[in-house]
Amino acid sequence: MIADPLVKPEAKSGLRWRNRFAALGPAFHTRLAPTPLPAPYWVGQSRTVADTLCLSNNWLASAEALAAFTGNQSLPGTETLASVYSGHQFGVWAGQLGDGRAMLLGETANGLEVQLKGAGRTPYSRMGDGRAVLRSSIREFLCSEAMHGLGIPTTRALCITGSDAPIRREAIETAAVVTRVAPSFIRFGHFEHFAYNGQHEQLRQLADFVIDNFYPACRSTENFSGNPYAALLEQVSERTAAMVAQWQAVGFCHGVMNTDNMSILGLTIDYGPFQFLDAFNPAHICNHSDTQGRYAYNRQPNIAYWNLFCLGQALLPLIEEQELAIAALESYKRVFPAELEKRMRAKLGLSHSEAGERELVEGILTLLAQDKVDYSIFWRRLSQFAADGQAEPVRDLFLDRAAFDTWLSTYTDRQAQEDAARSAALMRQTNPKFVLRNHLGEQAIQQAREKDFSGVANLLTLLENPFDEHPGFEPQADFPPDWASSIEISCSS
Numbered sequence: 191m192i193a194d195p196l197v198k199p200e201a202k203s204g205l206r207w208r209n210r211f212a213a214l215g216p217a218f219h220t221r222l223a224p225t226p227l228p229a230p231y232w233v234g235q236s237r238t239v240a241d242t243l244c245l246s247n248n249w250l251a252s253a254e255a256l257a258a259f260t261g262n263q264s265l266p267g268t269e270t271l272a273s274v275y276s277g278h279q280f281g282v283w284a285g286q287l288g289d290g291r292a293m294l295l296g297e298t299a300n301g302l303e304v305q306l307k308g309a310g311r312t313p314y315s316r317m318g319d320g321r322a323v324l325r326s327s328i329r330e331f332l333c334s335e336a337m338h339g340l341g342i343p344t345t346r347a348l349c350i351t352g353s354d355a356p357i358r359r360e361a362i363e364t365a366a367v368v369t370r371v372a373p374s375f376i377r378f379g380h381f382e383h384f385a386y387n388g389q390h391e392q393l394r395q396l397a398d399f400v401i402d403n404f405y406p407a408c409r410s411t412e413n414f415s416g417n418p419y420a421a422l423l424e425q426v427s428e429r430t431a432a433m434v435a436q437w438q439a440v441g442f443c444h445g446v447m448n449t450d451n452m453s454i455l456g457l458t459i460d461y462g463p464f465q466f467l468d469a470f471n472p473a474h475i476c477n478h479s480d481t482q483g484r485y486a487y488n489r490q491p492n493i494a495y496w497n498l499f500c501l502g503q504a505l506l507p508l509i510e511e512q513e514l515a516i517a518a519l520e521s522y523k524r525v526f527p528a529e530l531e532k533r534m535r536a537k538l539g540l541s542h543s544e545a546g547e548r549e550l551v552e553g554i555l556t557l558l559a560q561d562k563v564d565y566s567i568f569w570r571r572l573s574q575f576a577a578d579g580q581a582e583p584v585r586d587l588f589l590d591r592a593a594f595d596t597w598l599s600t601y602t603d604r605q606a607q608e609d610a611a612r613s614a615a616l617m618r619q620t621n622p623k624f625v626l627r628n629h630l631g632e633q634a635i636q637q638a639r640e641k642d643f644s645g646v647a648n649l650l651t652l653l654e655n656p657f658d659e660h661p662g663f664e665p666q667a668d669f670p671p672d673w674a675s676s677i678e679i680s681c682s683s
């Protein structure tokens with residue numbers, strides 16, 4: 191085997207690094223070291239992410255691992271850096287942003303970037319302290335793994351470490367560091383940065399990097415007169431469309447869909463004030479700071495398109511012809527509805543498309559909204575109905591029983607054409623029993639503040655396999671308590 195000159199020698203962790211993003215050069219990032227935190231402790235670890243990185247249990251239990259993932263000690267072969275990007279925040283050009291508290295340790299030899307979030311100030315911290323608090327770090331850690339468990343593209347989270355170092359937000363809280371893992375953390379905002387500053391050489395370098403490493407088929411496209419950058423825009427549009435369709439189907443609100451929070455790989459990234467819907471309200475706003483409701487649940491599909499339009503504008507110096515960029519963006523309008531239909535069809539346990547399907551979906555969504563029915567519980571109970579034919583538990587969720595009965599009878603007629611067992615199994619694998627509701631996260635956070643991290647570990651177990659029954663954990667699958675509606679999640683994290 192020919193040795194890859196970029197691969198650095200093995201460390202005790204077993205991790206080997208090749209750091210391709212670092213090799214892009216200083217226009218893209220600033221090399222720096224994390225700022226240590228005092229007396230770190232483990233808050234949570236994901237075994238599945240550790241397996242992806244081939245990290246042993248032994249090493250993950252070591253003082254070296256704890257220090258490395260807090261930013262207190264560097265791992266041999268890493269080239270720690272903060273990257274520069276810009277972006278549109280809440281629809282307004284915000285200029286330069288960048289990794290204000292995230293630091294890329296490097297890229298492992300098998301192509302996964304490892305990043306610390308909350309490891310101290312960077313040249314892009316602006317007024318921020320470079321830190322993340324325990325509360326938001328637990329939310330990011332759990333939600334990353336919850337989304338993965340749901341089959342939704344996302345950045346992953348390997349672990350969280352905590353420290354009692356005080357962090358000032360609205361109140362004094364404590365610090366934590368999340369270790370995130372993804373093939374790349376490049377955002378739409380990275381492209382906007384170089385386009386806005388007229389750095390077209392770097393813009394091309396970045397686009398070539400993304401194409402060569404993640405979208406190689408763009409090089410041989412026969413569409414768009416063979417323009418690889420238009421093909422890239424199309425590919426990103428399609429991935430983003432597929433991702434947002436999954437968000438909508440599962441009832442996920444991201445909360446801060448700024449262009450700097452949009453992944454070029456179509457991954458869900460930057461978990462802040464996100465929420466899984468409790469009662470179905472299409473206009474639900476999960477971010478307390480989003481006073482205009484720009485990022486309301488039912489606006490997410492249009493916002494994603496708006497963000498792609500910004501990406502298209504940023505790529506224009508490379509695509510050169512506006513018509514090509516517009517044509518590339520068109521794919522979103524084709525893929526999003528098709529993906530959403532596919533997801534909703536699966537939620538209903540239907541194996542193929544037929545006339546009347548749209549009415550069936552729209553009909554139930556209207557009723558769910560009218561009666562403010564719990565979104566996840568409805569779909570899970572409907573899955574149970576498909577298995578045992580007992581309509582009462584689903585019916586009980588509705589105030590307007592007559593309207594529901596009418597819908598159910600149309601649905602049952604359609605269901606009769608399906609293989610019953612297969613349909614019920616499809617529904618159980620599509621409609622999760624467990625989602626990371628705000629109050630569940632909140633309970634785990636309260637426990638963790640008392641240094642009891644079992645709540646984080648237990649929730650992780652449920653969320654990693656959210657379609658399984660997990661006997662004994664019924665309360666975690668139940669309706670939210672009354673106090674859940676008073677939880678306010680803002681951008682403060």
Ligand code: AMP
Pocket residue numbers: 287288289290291292314315316317318319320321322446450451460462681683
């Ligand atoms: P977000 O809204 O979390 O996507 O963050 C927007 C921008 O603010 C990014 O450039 C972040 O790196 C930066 N940022 C957020 N919180 C902090 C913080 N506590 N310290 C430094 N930068 C931050």
Ligand code: MG
Pocket residue numbers: 450451460
């Ligand atoms: Mg962000």
